[in-house]
Amino acid sequence: MANGLGDKLVIAISSRALFNLDASHEVYEQQGLEAYSRYQIEREEEPLEPGEAFPMVQKLLRVNQLLGGEQRVAVILLSRNSADTGLRIFNSIQHYDLDIQRAAFCGGESPYRYISAFGAHLFLSTEPDDVRHALQHGVAAANLVSRRGGASDSDQLRFAFDGDAVLFSDEAERVYKSEGLEAFQDSEQASAKQPLSGGPFKPFLAALQKLQREFPATESPIRTALVTARSAPAHERVIRTLRAWQIRIDESIFLGGLDKGEFLRAYQADVFFDDQESHCDDASSHVATGHVPHGIANQ
Helix, strand or coil: CCCCCCCCEEEEEEHHHHECCHHHHHHHHHHCHHHHHHHHHHCCCCCCCECCCHHHHHHHHHHHHHCCCCCCEEEEEEECCCHHHHHHHHHHHHHCCCCCCEEEECCCCCCHHHHHHHCCCEEEECCHHHHHHHHHCCCEEEEECCCCCCCCCCCCEEEEECCECCCECCHHHHHHHHHCHHHHHHHHHHCCCCCCCECCCHHHHHHHHHHHCCCCHHHCCEEEEEEECCCCCCHHHHHHHHHHHCCCCCEEEECCCCCCHHHHHHHCCCEEEECCHHHHHHHHCCCCEEECCCCHHHC
């Protein structure tokens, strides 16, 4: 994938993920486009409340400040608004002093077609169809399903990832779904030294790792965690896969089927990515959660 912004880490985000647009969206659904446009224009000087991904974006942009103003992270706004109704969104960006300079206002059309043009490593949205299109075009993408809001207590930006069908391909999960846990364990033991193929979030994790290397390991403003339902003996293949990729994960939590929510809260994740809706439902009451509609669990 060509990166239109050089070696920057590029995050594309929808306006409804960045800001809380629930009230105006309700106007659109109940009264139509004309009423929505009027509602936004009448309130364009009234800042929007932060949305689910707002704390994550703040922490991402802070990385540039920690690098002395070097622009290594770029956040791109992608919106179904028109530029006219989107003025309130840009005014809100300025109100919160977010260094977001680039945007695509698509006038009701899906903005996913601009994701690759901007060279995005990650796309966050509240529109499931846009997320699926992005995944189909090879971009890590997630549908933000929780409305928790608020930042973690940590100054670090903390990402948490599920393994199969997110960081890794769903090849092992297919064995589990079709043949059961015992066959899955046997298959993973037999393939322990064979690295898994990459899933949709592998390139994003690699880009994060590159940014982490700009800082001493003990001072990095970004931390990563693998939070997986796997347990021994299926752990070995995961560890060897990350080693083969030359990608470091700061924390690895093998839960053996335990619910993930409490562990994510303890880790203080800013956002967690998982392919299974049941896991997302459990996590979303604790941390901001993105559903990744990829792999056999979503077929």
